[in-house]
Amino acid sequence: MDDLKRPTLDSDFTCDMAFNKITKWAQKNSLWLLAYGTGCGAIELSPTMTSRYDWSRLGIRGSATPRQADLLLITGYLSTKTLKRVIRSYEQMQDPKYVIGFGSCTINGGMYYDSYNTIKQLDLYIPVDVYINGCMPRPEAVLSGLAYLKDKIGDKKADGWIKYKQNFEWYRENQKKILKSFNGDNMPDKYNW
């Protein structure tokens, strides 16, 4: 009976990797989205979440506070005043966290290119994992963006939150360029949880 071949594991398949695989699977299939809409794009979210397009098929649900959320959707133009709130919400979210930039306005200012009050490139201020373009993107585009994000999480390429921590100084510098009163009482300079 010595030549009976026992089934062997892949040589580099360790317990750690199995655990990793399971967490990735869980993370990508239960995305909780922070119910926070800026700009006009949030109006496309209601058809996307209700029965016609139904994003709960992809395992996505809304959550009320940043502490419980994994996914932040910046749905359109972002005024400098809102940017402050977005940065705080983003930093309060638990790791791992993902950001989707939604609409032309987040990519290059869109039709608000000459506005004195909206930012032009979102990825200078917070790390963006997926951009969905269109003004505004249809629910199909939103769903495809979300599906793409899920693939990216599965491949471990959605690592914006790691980049944010590694290049924290750079992001803060960019943020400070437009938010002049950064060291106020309600806007601490450090990474604030």
Place this chain on the structure above:
Amino acid sequence: MGFSKLTETKVLLKQYFKDIISIEEGGEQRLIIDLQSKDITSMINHLKDFMDFKHLSMISCVDWPEENKFEIVYILTSYSKNIVLMLKTKIDRKNPKLQSIMSLWPQAVTYEIELNEMFGVFFEGNDRMGEEFILEDWDDIPPMRRDFDSLEYANKNFKFRDERKDKKIIREFISEHYDEWRKK
């Protein structure tokens, strides 16, 4: 058989306020009244207390850099007379000051703060002047003035994305292929 309410209001106002610059009908049930800035508070007071114009619809401002003036516009409504009044007055652009009407309508405070922020008009008697309302950390001239160049400000303060590396014009690319994709 009497006058219509509109004509009546017009005649009464002309009687009370001799200094009115002009008063004319601006459509159905609408009056447009041009005033000197010193009369505006007494006029509004009178309209609210004695002529039943109880509703302040809005306060707004128009910039006239050519004449070096700001034009402040008050819109009042009377429900019993069913008339909408537009009161206009021009003030100096260099030193724009006007009496606040917050004692008559508390909600006027919000309009006045906004005008203060967006045009730099100062309302005397409003204790919330200079408060940040919509803009935070603003350090330029008030942005709704017509001599404020929005695009120049955006170019100075924000960075635009560089153009595509392959120089493709994406709109043309889509319109060329649109029919082909639709057939699929």
